[in-house]
Amino acid sequence: MSSTARRLLLLMLAAAPCPALTPSEVLVVANGRSPVSRSIAEYYSRRRGIPAGQILYLSTAPEEEISRETFQREIASPVAAFLRKQGWVERILVIVTTSGVPLKIRGTAGTSGDAASVDSELACLYQTLRGAPMALGGPARNPYFLSARPFRHPEFPIYLVTRLAGYSFADVRGMVDRALQAENRGVIVLDQKDAGLDDGNLWLKRAANRLPVGRVLLEESANVVQGARAVIGYASWGSNDRNRRQRDLGFRYLPGAIVTEYVSTDGRTFQEPPSDWNIGIWEQKAGVKFWQGSPQSLSADFIRHGATGVSGHVYEPFLQFTPRPDVLFPAYLAGRTLAESFWAAIPAVSWMNIVLGDPLCRLAPPAR
Numbered sequence: 447m448s449s450t451a452r453r454l455l456l457l458m459l460a461a462a463p464c465p466a467l468t469p470s471e472v473l474v475v476a477n478g479r480s481p482v483s484r485s486i487a488e489y490y491s492r493r494r495g496i497p498a499g500q501i502l503y504l505s506t507a508p509e510e511e512i513s514r515e516t517f518q519r520e521i522a523s524p525v526a527a528f529l530r531k532q533g534w535v536e537r538i539l540v541i542v543t544t545s546g547v548p549l550k551i552r553g554t555a556g557t558s559g560d561a562a563s564v565d566s567e568l569a570c571l572y573q574t575l576r577g578a579p580m581a582l583g584g585p586a587r588n589p590y591f592l593s594a595r596p597f598r599h600p601e602f603p604i605y606l607v608t609r610l611a612g613y614s615f616a617d618v619r620g621m622v623d624r625a626l627q628a629e630n631r632g633v634i635v636l637d638q639k640d641a642g643l644d645d646g647n648l649w650l651k652r653a654a655n656r657l658p659v660g661r662v663l664l665e666e667s668a669n670v671v672q673g674a675r676a677v678i679g680y681a682s683w684g685s686n687d688r689n690r691r692q693r694d695l696g697f698r699y700l701p702g703a704i705v706t707e708y709v710s711t712d713g714r715t716f717q718e719p720p721s722d723w724n725i726g727i728w729e730q731k732a733g734v735k736f737w738q739g740s741p742q743s744l745s746a747d748f749i750r751h752g753a754t755g756v757s758g759h760v761y762e763p764f765l766q767f768t769p770r771p772d773v774l775f776p777a778y779l780a781g782r783t784l785a786e787s788f789w790a791a792i793p794a795v796s797w798m799n800i801v802l803g804d805p806l807c808r809l810a811p812p813a814r
Contacts (some may be wrong), residue, residue, distance in 0.1 A: 467597065467606075467783050467806055469496045471539040475525060475568075478503035480546025486610050486618050487544050493622055494806060502528050510549040510715055514560065517551050521564060526575055535575045536599045540785055540805045541568050545611040545618060545716060549800070550760035558584045562796055563713070563760040565607040569795045572605050585767055585794030590786075592773060597786050604795055606785040608805040612749040613718035624754040625784070625807035628702025632678030633663050634775050635697070639687040640668045646708045646765055650681060652772040657779065672696050677703055678809075679778065680753075681771040684709035685725040685743040693725055693743065699752035702809055704778060704787070706757040706769045711740040713758020713800045719744070745802060755784045755803030763798040783808045 474496060476487035487501050506512075506520035529535050543565055553561035560582050569588075570580045580586040590602045597606060612618045634657055636650045647666075654664040661678075665671045670689050671682075673696040680697065684690070684707035715738040726741035735741075745758035757769045774791035778784070785805030792799050 467539060467785065469494050469806065470500075471537060472496055472500060472542055472805065473525075473529070473534070473538045473540070474501045474542045474544070475547055476501060476503050476544045477508055477546040478505050480508040482615050483508065483544045483546025485615055486546075489619060490542070490544075490610055490622050490804070493626065494804070504547065506548060508546045508548075510717070511552050512548040512550075512564075514551055514553060517548070517564060517567065521548065522567065522571060522574075525568065526571055529571075529575060535572070538605065539597055539599060540606045540608070541571075542805060543568070543607065543609045543611075545615075547609075549611075549716070550714070555762065557764065561761050561798070563798055563800050565609055565800045566795050566797050569604045569607045569789075572599070573603050576600075576603065578603075580796050582796070585797040588789065588792055588795045590789050591791075591793050593790050594777075596782075597789075606789050606805060608755075608785050608788075608801045608803055610804070611716050611746070611802060613716060613746050617746070617749050620752075621749050621754055621802070622804055624701040624752070625804035628754065628807055628809050629700065630678075630779065630781070630809035632676040632700040632703070633661055633674070634679035634779075635663045635665075635671055635674050635677055635681075636771065637665045637671045637680075637682035637687070638667075639683040639689070641666050646683060646768075649770050649772050653681065653775050656772055656776045661779070670695070674698070676700055679703060679775050680705045680748075681775070682707055684712060685727065685741065688727060690725070690743075693723075693747050694751055697751065699754070701754060702807060703753045704755040704774070704784065704803070705745075705748045705753045706771060706774060706788075706791075707743065708765060708768050709742050710759055710762045711742045712745045713760050713802075714738050714740055715744070716746050718746070745800075749802060754807060755788070755801070757788060757792075758800045758802065759798040760800060761798045767792075767794045767797055767799070769799070778809060781808055781810065
């Protein structure tokens with residue numbers, strides 16, 4: 447992209463209508479059987495000024511993985527009934543789940559399978575309530591993908607869903623507090639796994655071309671970026687980069703910093719691994735301790751290390767359905783909310799994706 451084209455793109459993003467998601471458009475979903483879930487819901491609602499009547503307490507076992515039947519009976523049906531009863535099917539734009547609300551729905555694998563994240567299935571609930579449920583097998587097209595418009599119903603027939611979760615209540619509290627302190631400054635770190643021309647690397651390079659000069663650190667070699675300072679965004683291959691050998695890269699994140707990685711199972715669990723656990727690769731059997739079924743990096747580590755928003759995947763999503771950094775970061779730096787920025791960058795719903803963070807978090811509009 448030429449410098450002229452880049453400037454035109456940035457001017458277009460800066461001139462786009464500012465998102466206006468508000469606390470009145472948020473439904474917080476907690477698990478009444480989980481003390482940490484209740485604490486997170488109450489803390490977040492108090493900090494964001496969300497009325498107590500917009501917290502729905504489910505009654506379900508606080509397990510991370512559940513059956514499709516349990517999801518329908520104990521999560522989807524109560525949420526749908528609540529929205530109908532309140533007359534909020536259209537008014538609510540965002541659903542926030544909390545630690546203690548089940549995370550993933552077991553099922554068959556592959557691009558025609560029915561395994562999914564709880565959050566991505568809740569995103570589809572709007573269409574069910576409108577009488578047009580999505581097909582169960584495989585990913586469904588996200589109608590908000592690549593949109594440059596503020597999120598509204600009925601134009602975009604899904605709910606934006608984010609999750610307030612981490613290894614501990616303290617981690618989540620820190621994430622919420624940082625969201626309220628977010629500022630539009632700092633650098634976006636984009637780390638390719640090598641100089642190859644596969645799709646993931648091309649998306650990272652395209653993201654660098656779409657961002658303001660002076661706010662990007664693009665690593666195109668096999669080197670792994672470590673110790674970066676004043677980071678407001680980070681994207682990489684995570685543990686799929688064979689040169690990355692540790693969980694903590696030593697970054698210093700600014701309040702409001704968001705992270706995405708091309709990792710199949712980074713959102714698989716919020717159970718904290720032992721302090722001596724380290725990431726590895728699937729083929730590297732000897733000396734690798736799998737944690738919750740995988741050797742791969744974990745989204746919750748970034749929350750622990752100071753990020754404010756992170757994407758993840760509960761099962762294998764396949765590269766083409768991971769968030770696109772070339773959409774995510776330009777939208778976020780242009781002042782769109784965390785929820786809108788992530789979901790505009792995610793191609794599918796009814797799939798494996800999760801988004802961690804306060805959906806209302808947004809950076810101030812960029813300086814003109």
